[in-house]
Amino acid sequence: MTEFEPIIVTFACHYCAYGAADLAGVMRLQYPASIRVVKIPCTGRIDVHHILTAFEKGADGVIVAGCRIGDCHFESGNIKATKRVQYAKKLLEEIGLDKERLEMYYMSSAEGARFAEVAAEMTERIKKLGPNPLRKEARK
Amino acid sequence: MIIANRKPFEEIKAMVAPFNRILILGCGTCVTVDFSGGEKQVGILAAELRMARQLEGKPLETVEHTVQRQCEWEFIDPIADMVRSVDAVLSMACGVGVQAMAERYPDKIVLPALNTVMMGMPIEAGVFVERCAGCGNCVLALTGGICPIARCSKNLLNGPCGGSQNGKCEVNPEIDCAWHLIYEKLKAMGRLDALMEIMGPKDWRPAGGGGPRKIVREEERLEFMEM
Numbered sequence: 001m002t003e004f005e006p007i008i009v010t011f012a013c014h015y016c017a018y019g020a021a022d023l024a025g026v027m028r029l030q031y032p033a034s035i036r037v038v039k040i041p042c043t044g045r046i047d048v049h050h051i052l053t054a055f056e057k058g059a060d061g062v063i064v065a066g067c068r069i070g071d072c073h074f075e076s077g078n079i080k081a082t083k084r085v086q087y088a089k090k091l092l093e094e095i096g097l098d099k100e101r102l103e104m105y106y107m108s109s110a111e112g113a114r115f116a117e118v119a120a121e122m123t124e125r126i127k128k129l130g131p132n133p134l135r136k137e138a139r140k
Numbered sequence: 141m142i143i144a145n146r147k148p149f150e151e152i153k154a155m156v157a158p159f160n161r162i163l164i165l166g167c168g169t170c171v172t173v174d175f176s177g178g179e180k181q182v183g184i185l186a187a188e189l190r191m192a193r194q195l196e197g198k199p200l201e202t203v204e205h206t207v208q209r210q211c212e213w214e215f216i217d218p219i220a221d222m223v224r225s226v227d228a229v230l231s232m233a234c235g236v237g238v239q240a241m242a243e244r245y246p247d248k249i250v251l252p253a254l255n256t257v258m259m260g261m262p263i264e265a266g267v268f269v270e271r272c273a274g275c276g277n278c279v280l281a282l283t284g285g286i287c288p289i290a291r292c293s294k295n296l297l298n299g300p301c302g303g304s305q306n307g308k309c310e311v312n313p314e315i316d317c318a319w320h321l322i323y324e325k326l327k328a329m330g331r332l333d334a335l336m337e338i339m340g341p342k343d344w345r346p347a348g349g350g351g352p353r354k355i356v357r358e359e360e361r362l363e364f365m366e367m
Contacts, residue, residue, distance in 0.1 A: 047180065048184055049180060049183045049184050049187065052184060052187040052188065052191070053187060055191065056187050056190065056191055091149075091184070091188055094149040094150070094188060094192070095149075095188050095191045095192045095195070096191075096192055096195045096196075097191065097195075133195055134191055134194055134195065
């Protein structure tokens, strides 16, 4: 049996995490192929609905990656995102999905290594949790 | 605006448990502004319910729609086909909208997804407070524009009770004493004399004490009036 390779939707802010992901590539850093990057203008654009949609469509994990607190290009987008991620975790529990499948991370665009580290950390976590049960249902 | 709160998810899930296809109907007016029952909340609740039901092995089909106002016939009449196509309607409007739907579609089960709480306003992003109790006999002219009915825990009409401490209410120290606010406001405006007027016992009939209320504006009615 081949090892479970998760799909982790990563909402990455244009001003930081997306740059960090790009830098990770330029630095030739290895990180798991599970990461699917979705570029967003700011994590403040992320709504609970986007996160739920990712899980409903079968994502095994979701990362919201924004600027470090205080560094948001739009001042408070990452703070708004932090609160929405917390709320979405509560909704995931209500639904019956493990809230650990969702996480918010902070990084600057200079932190290519941090992006690779986050990708590896989250992939490990999701591998332990197993596939999104909704996806398993869909596969039957 | 009318301010509501979504019911606990478990309660909503239990209500829709017998059904396979439901319409989740949002309202585009008050509950959109207070983030409890607008288009976005419809999308979130629908996604939550679909996923929870799929995990239980009993998939739920959802139709999502939001009308401008659920409390007027002209906005809920055009969705008749949509209502007909589902087993039940889960309304994300206030209690008025839920009842309008139930009355307009008498054969359909209409369920409330929200608890309607109060008439109020946002004082900052994400914080909503009560401002009016709909008592039917406004006294704001005498109280500096601060309502002692909606904002005093005891609905007092002639000054604070003994439980007013440092401007806070004895019911909950987070609540400002309405009469303290009224006094400070009138003092700042040099209008303390307004407090000399004694308000008599309040007639609570216009507040609902006389049974459900009804207002008729003859000049707006379409029926022919007896002259």
